[in-house]
Amino acid sequence: MGRGSFVPQNWSVLASIAVGGAIGALGRYELALAWTHAPGHFPWATFVTNVSGCFLIGVLMVLITEVWSAHRLIRPFLGVGVLGGFTTFSTYSGDVQQLVAAGDARVALAYLAGTVLAALLAVYLGISMTRLATSRRRGEKS
DSSP, X not given: OOTTOOOOSOHHHHHHHHHHHHHHHHHHHHHHHHSOOOTTSOOHHHHHHHHHHHHHHHHHHHIIIIIOOOOTTHIIIIIIIIXXXXXXXXXXXXXXXXXXXXXXXXXXXXXXXXXXXXXXXXXXXXXXXXXXXXXXXXXXXX
């Protein structure tokens, strides 16, 4: 096998990622259509997409690593595919650039830092809330 060649070892994993990615990207696209913003204004749709996706990845990772014995395609389908397709670093980066180009560096900086902080908090909350909820269901002390 030479450099640059790609031969998937497991077509079912690749297919689950592709299908999940299409679903996630369509969800993001629909949210962006429903929640538009004018150039130079805060891109709420992208912010909410990325933060909610981070919350959901926190929930998912607890469920499939600590609570359930998940099928081997669940993580690639939901984590890499659906949530990877739903969240978007490229649109986030483009939004920051557009805010700067529109002359609103303060909003750009708030969006740049706010997204990272909110995303990290969302993952933490997703993990913590899921652990709390599942430990109570299993009768564990919290």
